Structure formats: C-alpha cells, structure tokens
Amino acid sequence: MEIPAHGRPWDEIRVELVNRGSGDANWREGKTAVYVFNAGPELTQVQKEAYSLYMSENGLGPMAFPSLAQMEREVIQMALSILNGPDGATGAMTSGGTDSITMAMKAARDFARAEKGHAEQGNVVLPFSAHPAFDKAAHLMDLEIRRIPLKDDGSYQADPERMNVACDDRTIMLVGSAPNFPHGIIDPIKALGKVAASKDIWLHTDACVGGYFAPFARMNGVPVPPFDFGVPAVRSISADLHKYGYAAKGASTVLFRSEEFYDHMPFSNKEWNGAPMKTPTLAGTRPGGAISAAWAVMNFLGIDGYCEKQGLVCQTRERVAEGLKKLGFEILGDPLLGLIAFRHPEEDNLAIYGEMYRKGWFTSMTTQPPSLHLMLSPKHAEVVDEYLTHLKESLATVASGRQGNQITPRYS
Numbered sequence: 191m192e193i194p195a196h197g198r199p200w201d202e203i204r205v206e207l208v209n210r211g212s213g214d215a216n217w218r219e220g221k222t223a224v225y226v227f228n229a230g231p232e233l234t235q236v237q238k239e240a241y242s243l244y245m246s247e248n249g250l251g252p253m254a255f256p257s258l259a260q261m262e263r264e265v266i267q268m269a270l271s272i273l274n275g276p277d278g279a280t281g282a283m284t285s286g287g288t289d290s291i292t293m294a295m296k297a298a299r300d301f302a303r304a305e306k307g308h309a310e311q312g313n314v315v316l317p318f319s320a321h322p323a324f325d326k327a328a329h330l331m332d333l334e335i336r337r338i339p340l341k342d343d344g345s346y347q348a349d350p351e352r353m354n355v356a357c358d359d360r361t362i363m364l365v366g367s368a369p370n371f372p373h374g375i376i377d378p379i380k381a382l383g384k385v386a387a388s389k390d391i392w393l394h395t396d397a398c399v400g401g402y403f404a405p406f407a408r409m410n411g412v413p414v415p416p417f418d419f420g421v422p423a424v425r426s427i428s429a430d431l432h433k434y435g436y437a438a439k440g441a442s443t444v445l446f447r448s449e450e451f452y453d454h455m456p457f458s459n460k461e462w463n464g465a466p467m468k469t470p471t472l473a474g475t476r477p478g479g480a481i482s483a484a485w486a487v488m489n490f491l492g493i494d495g496y497c498e499k500q501g502l503v504c505q506t507r508e509r510v511a512e513g514l515k516k517l518g519f520e521i522l523g524d525p526l527l528g529l530i531a532f533r534h535p536e537e538d539n540l541a542i543y544g545e546m547y548r549k550g551w552f553t554s555m556t557t558q559p560p561s562l563h564l565m566l567s568p569k570h571a572e573v574v575d576e577y578l579t580h581l582k583e584s585l586a587t588v589a590s591g592r593q594g595n596q597i598t599p600r601y602s
C-alpha cells in the first residue's frame with residue numbers, strides 16, 4: 191500500500207477500521223483469555239475519555255505539563271500504598287512490563303557497578319517460569335541469564351535453594367514472580383528474600399500481572415503470601431497497570447524501595463546541541479493519555495472497585511476449576527489469583543486447545559507440561575458455563591480420535 195495521493199473522508203476510514211477488526215479474536219464477548227482485560231463497557235468509556243483528554247500531551251515534559259507529572263507521582267503513590275512501600279519508596283510509570291523490567295535491571299546493574307565495584311559481565315538468577323522480558327533486557331545490556339529449574343514438588347514455584355547455588359559474585363539480581371505468567375503461581379518471595387539478604391543481592395519481584403491484583407485478593411481474604419516491599423530484601427517491583435490495573439494499554443509501574451536504588455535508573459545527557467535531557471525510563475516521548483487514563487481508572491475504581499472486580503475474577507477461577515475437575519482435568523499447582531493452567535492427564539492437550547480455538551476461544555497455553563491456560567477478566571464470569579460446555583465437547587472429540595490438527599498459539 192502507498193500513502194494515498196488524496197486524503198479520504200474520515201467516515202469511510204472509520205468504517206474500514208471497524209470492519210478490519212471483524213476477523214480478530216472476539217474479546218468483547220469474553221472469548222479471549224489472554225492479551226485483553228475486559229472489565230466492561232463502563233470502564234472502557236473511562237479509559238477512552240481520560241486517554242483522549244491528554245492524548246496530545248507528552249510526559250517527557252514535566253515543566254510543560256505539570257498535570258501529567260502530578261498524575262504520575264500520584265499513580266506511583268497509589269501503587270506504593272497497596273504494595274507496602276516504605277517511607278522514601280519511589281518509582282516511575284513506563285510503557286509496559288517489559289519496559290519496567292528492563293529499567294529495574296538497568297538500575298540493579300548500575301547499582302552493582304557503582305556500589306559493589308562490578309566490572310565484569312553481570313548475571314541475573316531467575317526461576318525457569320520468569321517472563322522472557324528478562325532475557326530481552328539481558329540481551330540488550332549484555333548480561334547473562336541463569337534460568338533455574340522450579341521445585342520438584344509439583345508446586346510450580348521457584349526453588350530458592352537451587353537459585354542460591356546459582357548465585358555468584360557477579361549476580362546483580364535475583365528474581366521471583368508474583369505470580370508467574372505460565373502457571374499463575376506466586377513464588378516464595380520470602381525465602382528468596384533470605385537468599386538475597388544473605389548475599390546482599392538485589393531482589394526484584396515481577397508483579398507485572400499480580401501487582402494490581404494480589405493486594406486486593408488479600409483484602410478479600412485470599413491467603414496471598416508476602417511478595418511486595420513487606421519482604422525487606424525486595425528492592426524493586428514491576429507492576430502493570432494495563433493488566434489487572436484495568437488501565438489503557440501502554441501503562442506500567444516500576445517501583446523502588448528507596449531513592450538510592452531508584453537513582454540508578456534515569457539516564458541523563460548534556461553532550462549534544464539540544465537542551466539537556468534526563469529521562470527516567472526507556473522512552474523519550476511518553477504518551478500523556480496512558481498516564482491520564484491510568485490515573486483516572488484508579489480513581490474511578492478505588493479500593494472497593496478493585497476488590498469487587500478481583501473478587502469476581504477469583505470466583506470465576508474457582509468455578510472454572512470446579513468444572514475442570516469434573517471433566518477430569520488437573521490444575522497445575524495451586525493458583526490463587528486470576529490465572530490458571532490445566533491439563534488432561536490422558537488426552538492430547540494441544541489437540542483440545544485446537545478444538546477450543548475452532549469454537550472461537552482464544553487463550554494461551556504452556557509447554558512444560560503441555561497445558562491450557564486462562565488469564566481471566568471480570569467479563570468471564572458471564573461465559574464460564576459456555577466455556578466448560580465447549581471444553582467437554584472438545585474433550586469428547588479428541589478422546590474419540592476425531593480431532594483436527596493441533597494448534598499452538600504463537601506470540602508473533
């Protein structure tokens with residue numbers, strides 16, 4: 191396609207945009223359980239209006255836009271208030287989880303260089319279930335990644351003893367997830383904290399998918415183990431607003447226990463002809479809409495709004511789990527939040543996935559072991575029964591040997 195010689199009317203373009211989405215995954219009806227967090231039309235309206243109010247403004251310019259600077263500060267304060275941030279804790283908004291993780295690793299690496307005299311290539315010790323964003327950041331910064339097998343006890347949790355053994359004097363960061371993405375399981379952050387404290391290593395909690403869920407689940411009475419700044423060795427946390435924070439996409443937070451740790455994150459440069467430039471995160475230009483929409487959604491929901499939504503998601507997970515067990519599926523580990531992975535011990539799980547895909551469900555999966563994966567949203571409360579009915583049919587199809595091809599979702 192070439193840029194058209196003459197512009198076209200917006201009405202016509204708009205229709206085409208809407209039509210182009212007709213072949214996409216049907217998230218509006220609750221048929222996806224990955225990529226989209228569907229908390230209903232009212233919340234979508236808040237996101238849209240709040241985003242468009244600051245769509246042209248740029249978070250790169252706090253002097254020009256003190257409004258955005260204040261909203262960002264308040265988002266960070268609200269985040270710290272639910273994640274046991276101590277006095278002096280601070281942070282920044284980023285474009286997403288990958289950005290938050292990259293920046294936390296950059297801060298940890300530069301801290302190790304400045305405070306511990308690290309000169310050689312550093313390494314990062316993480317559980318096998320940690321997100322590939324760590325590998326990407328390590329690739330960018332020429333760090334070594336050490337992925338350590340999970341515990342052998344079927345808990346799908348990080349193994350602090352094995353991770354302890356994997357640390358050496360070049361380790362710049364230890365990582366635990368709360369929860370991990372593949373299984374939705376919270377790692378034993380307290381035990382990882384003991385390892386980190388004994389070796390004076392930076393501990394990062396990747397709460398990208400749980401940071402705005404687990405605190406509210408805990409308020410609802412779910413026995414969420416310690417994972418945030420309440421564990422003294424945790425120096426940084428990544429928590430995505432554009433997941434269970436229900437903010438518009440392009441919004442995450444990276445949080446630090448103290449200014450001392452935070453100060454290794456921003457990058458400043460005076461050596462050019464333009465104005466001196468200091469940026470806290472990877473981005474230059476920062477979309478004002480992502481900041482204003484996150485700020486607005488947090489204020490719109492409040493603690494009770496989040497508690498209600500996350501309570502509904504937990505109930506939905508329990509209803510799904512009950513139905514799965516009746517159909518003979520096994521749940522991997524003991525998930526407490528909004529994610530669940532499950533497998534049938536006798537049948538081909540990827541073939542079942544394929545049957546569900548053909549029925550219009552778009553979800554994720556795991557490879558070790560092969561299992562189906564759901565990341566649940568409030569909307570899914572309305573479709574649990576339909577999902578389970580289709581799953582029963584898909585299982586029967588696969589068990590009878592009538593299934594079509596296996597399908598594996600790819601992230602590319």
Ligand SMILES: *Cc1c(COP(=O)(O)O)cnc(C)c1O
Pocket residue numbers: 285286287288289321323367369370371396397398399430442
């Ligand atoms: C989603 C996720 C990430 C990465 O976040 P993006 O916003 O997709 O870049 C990192 N860690 C975990 C546990 C996640 O669920």
